[in-house]
Amino acid sequence: QVHLVESGGELIKPGGSLRISCAASGFSFSDHYMSWVRQVPGKGLEWIAFISYSSSYTHHADSVRGRFTISRDNDKNSLYLEMKNLRPDDTALYYCVRNFGVNRDDYYYMDVWGNGTTVTVSS
């Protein structure tokens, strides 16, 4: 069965750094683009980053570019999000997501979601 399990979320002070992780199982991890999507409690979804199969291509949303970095380790079937200079408005539930596309290099859709890990930025 396909599973994505996020971990590493915690309470962190403004300006701090944190790395969250996602463990994938039940599918060929290295064959899929992967993304992070976040959701502020009670609010909508925000796509924040994706990474290609071999990590050769990444892209981050304007709201996090320069502060957040997506990465992956295909040998460990794991996805990561390194977050620096955290701000209170980064407080959210962070979802690890598998990308799906009609063609191999497509990443436009998100077909498998984890249950999320909560990051709280507060003094």
Next chain:
Amino acid sequence: QSALTQPASVSGSPGQSITMSCTGTSNDIGGYDLVSWYQQRPGKAPKFLIYEVNKRPSGVSDRFSGSKSGNTASLTISGLQPEDEADYYCCSYVGRSTLVFGGGTKVTVL
């Protein structure tokens, strides 16, 4: 890139059909057939419902259907059921390797 515009809420009685909209611009929805829809029940992770405007992934009920006209995409739920009560989000490719979600529509089954 601004979020796509969705109505805050839509409601209907069991058995009815409802349609919700997702409005963008010619730079996103109007420019690409790369629209998807997701259902999020309370306290749960989103579920993939529709891709490429009107295609259903395996296992998704055919009561859900998608369409697009100009800069607006739509999701229709036919034969509304109590378990359809959830938040629904549209998403579109907007160019420059960027994906954007709508603000979400809360569906209430009366």
